[in-house]
Amino acid sequence: MNLADLLKKxxxxxxxxxxxxxxxxxxxxxxxxxxxxxxxxDLMLGRxxxxxxxxxxxxxxxxxxxxxxxxxxxxxxxxxxxTATWELESPVSNLQSxxxxxxxxxxxxxxxxxxxxxxxxxxxxxxxxxxxxxxxxIRVDGERFGELHDPLGGQSDLENKLIRVLHPNSxxxxxxxxxxxxxxxxxxxxxxxxxxxxxxxxxxxxxLSGLSGERLRHEFDLIFAEKDSPTMFARLAxxxxxxxxxxxxxxxxxxxxxxxxxxxSLGVEIDRITLGYILWLADSSSTxxxxxxxxxxxxxxxxxxxxxxxELKSMLPKMxxxxxxxxxxxxxxxxxxxxxxxxxxxxxxxxxxxxxxxRHVKPVTTGDDLKARxxxxxxRYGEILRRLRAAWLDGEVKSKEDELKLLNEFIEGR
Numbered sequence: 001m002n003l004a005d006l007l008k009k010x011x012x013x014x015x016x017x018x019x020x021x022x023x024x025x026x027x028x029x030x031x032x033x034x035x036x037x038x039x040x041x042d043l044m045l046g047r048x049x050x051x052x053x054x055x056x057x058x059x060x061x062x063x064x065x066x067x068x069x070x071x072x073x074x075x076x077x078x079x080x081x082x083t084a085t086w087e088l089e090s091p092v093s094n095l096q097s098x099x100x101x102x103x104x105x106x107x108x109x110x111x112x113x114x115x116x117x118x119x120x121x122x123x124x125x126x127x128x129x130x131x132x133x134x135x136x137x138i139r140v141d142g143e144r145f146g147e148l149h150d151p152l153g154g155q156s157d158l159e160n161k162l163i164r165v166l167h168p169n170s171x172x173x174x175x176x177x178x179x180x181x182x183x184x185x186x187x188x189x190x191x192x193x194x195x196x197x198x199x200x201x202x203x204x205x206x207x208l209s210g211l212s213g214e215r216l217r218h219e220f221d222l223i224f225a226e227k228d229s230p231t232m233f234a235r236l237a238x239x240x241x242x243x244x245x246x247x248x249x250x251x252x253x254x255x256x257x258x259x260x261x262x263x264x265s266l267g268v269e270i271d272r273i274t275l276g277y278i279l280w281l282a283d284s285s286s287t288x289x290x291x292x293x294x295x296x297x298x299x300x301x302x303x304x305x306x307x308x309x310x311e312l313k314s315m316l317p318k319m320x321x322x323x324x325x326x327x328x329x330x331x332x333x334x335x336x337x338x339x340x341x342x343x344x345x346x347x348x349x350x351x352x353x354x355x356x357x358x359r360h361v362k363p364v365t366t367g368d369d370l371k372a373r374x375x376x377x378x379x380r381y382g383e384i385l386r387r388l389r390a391a392w393l394d395g396e397v398k399s400k401e402d403e404l405k406l407l408n409e410f411i412e413g414r
Contacts, residue, residue: 001147001155003043003138011049015093015095018092022100023140026056029058031059032122034149036126037136039053040137040138045158051095054098055137056100059082060100060102061079063100064084071088073086083102084099086100105128108173130174131166131181133164133184137149152166162192162193164193171204171208172204172207176215178205179236179241182235182236183223183226186232187227208241209245212297213295214297217298221273230255231255233249234249237249245295259272268340275337277302278309278338278345282341284310286311289307309341312331312334316346327353328359339355363388365384375411388407
């Protein structure tokens with residue numbers, strides 16, 4: 001099967017030209033060049049290609065050096081992994097850099113370990129990949145430009161909407177592939193093959209539970225970055241992944257909230273991933289969150305955000321009769337992201353009022369004004385300014401004149 005026309009139709013002409021430039025240089029060195037992996041999958045699915053994944057049967061670092069010499073730019077090499085990154089002298093269709101990778105084989109010293117990499121053939125390179133749909137290559141040099149190489153049945157699985165691993169030890173070698181299978185199934189509307197599902201078993205889940213917090217956290221980050229992350233969490237629960245990791249399920253009633261990022265005018269900085277974690281974990285106790293923070297290598301900032309969200313959600317029943325000043329003084333030191341997330345979960349209007357209005361309310365009077373009135377600096381400054389602010393929040397003063405009258409009463413000790 002030849003995909004030359006599809007390549008030229010799907011890619012920006014400047015990207016096609018870039019591929020030809022790399023291919024010409026690769027051919028001059030005698031290295032067959034291929035577009036591989038996710039790029040081929042997305043091309044065949046008619047989806048946008050985000051990155052150009054180029055692999056060659058030869059020396060990627062040597063090719064990259066030749067390209068830099070001929071076309072300029074900068075070079076970063078990773079000799080241990082037989083890869084090079086060519087930083088382009090100027091962007092090509094928003095592409096800032098290009099990764100060039102020698103075909104290679106990966107072996108695992110023990111389950112869940114990072115792989116040991118050695119140079120090998122294209123077929124070996126495709127066999128090291130996670131799923132058949134990611135194990136295809138398109139020749140992009142010479143007269144064979146556009147020729148599909150599909151030794152493992154990836155095209156058939158794409159047509160049948162099937163996620164299938166390449167060998168029985170795939171999930172034991174790299175249990176993060178379980179997360180990937182779930183992501184791809186939800187993203188593309190595919191099924192996970194029955195034989196592949198059987199491999200999500202006690203052995204692979206045991207290896208998964210032994211992974212580092214950083215690797216697990218990265219997988220959850222990737223899920224929250226996806227459009228259909230609640231569905232992915234439901235599937236992880238079905239496969240006992242969440243149980244194996246001792247993490248809670250994602251409450252389905254929050255599924256439609258993860259896309260509701262705040263309007264810019266609200267002034268709350270929160271990204272989709274952080275909001276996802278709040279929706280997932282704010283119903284957990286602060287003790288549980290601290291435990292998960294260690295296990296999943298959360299940043300200190302995320303941990304604080306999640307604990308604050310949990311504590312805020314727990315205190316809401318006690319705040320039913322609170323005045324605006326009571327709300328404001330109780331929550332104003334919490335991260336705004338926590339407050340916004342809990343507002344989405346509860347639709348509790350005072351939380352939105354705080355974010356949009358109350359937190360911005362300040363008295364007209366300042367510390368300098370108090371000093372000018374003859375008051376000695378000290379704790380009383382804070383007390384007076386706080387009481388003036390509360391009066392504004394609760395509607396007891398509505399003008400500068402009202403505030404001045406109240407201030408006089410405070411100063412006179414009434």
